[in-house]
Amino acid sequence: MTIEEALRRESLRALRLEPPVTVPSGTPLGQGLRAMREAGGAALLVLHEGRTIGIFTERDVLNKLFPGCVDETLPIDRFMTPDPAGLTLDATLGEAVRLMTEHGYRNVPLKDGDGKSAGLVSARDVVQYVAEHFPTEVANLPPGLKQSFATKEGA
Numbered sequence: 001m002t003i004e005e006a007l008r009r010e011s012l013r014a015l016r017l018e019p020p021v022t023v024p025s026g027t028p029l030g031q032g033l034r035a036m037r038e039a040g041g042a043a044l045l046v047l048h049e050g051r052t053i054g055i056f057t058e059r060d061v062l063n064k065l066f067p068g069c070v071d072e073t074l075p076i077d078r079f080m081t082p083d084p085a086g087l088t089l090d091a092t093l094g095e096a097v098r099l100m101t102e103h104g105y106r107n108v109p110l111k112d113g114d115g116k117s118a119g120l121v122s123a124r125d126v127v128q129y130v131a132e133h134f135p136t137e138v139a140n141l142p143p144g145l146k147q148s149f150a151t152k153e154g155a
Helices: 003-009 029-039 058-064 093-103 123-133 135-139
Strands: 021-024 043-048 051-057 107-111 117-122
Touching (some): 003 123, 051 058, 093 107
Parallel strands (some): 021 043
Antiparallel strands (some): 043 051, 107 117
């Protein structure tokens, strides 16, 4: 199978996803920040009755908060991205890449058949999958995406 075929055919179930960091709606900002920090995650899902109602990412921290200037007792809901676009576990890797590329996302919430939170897929998860399943192709890529070598290497 080629990388292109894998992106078209493989579902997100093929990824080894870690359980996402989640907090309930109304969680104080400071508690959400601590949860992200302790898990070493770049994002957390904000849930209401098991459904993802928002996503709070490291970009939200950088763009919406100024360290020391925000009341950390405010609810995280005030700083999250509400109603984030999401996918199901049956979506393909290519669909995840397309959503990330078109909207500039690095993290996409996953939903089960009932619309409940089923995880979180990151750009890193997709890159790791490709690197593990196609090591030769990845190792032979030029350093830049549009770069080509003027001469062949070797003796």
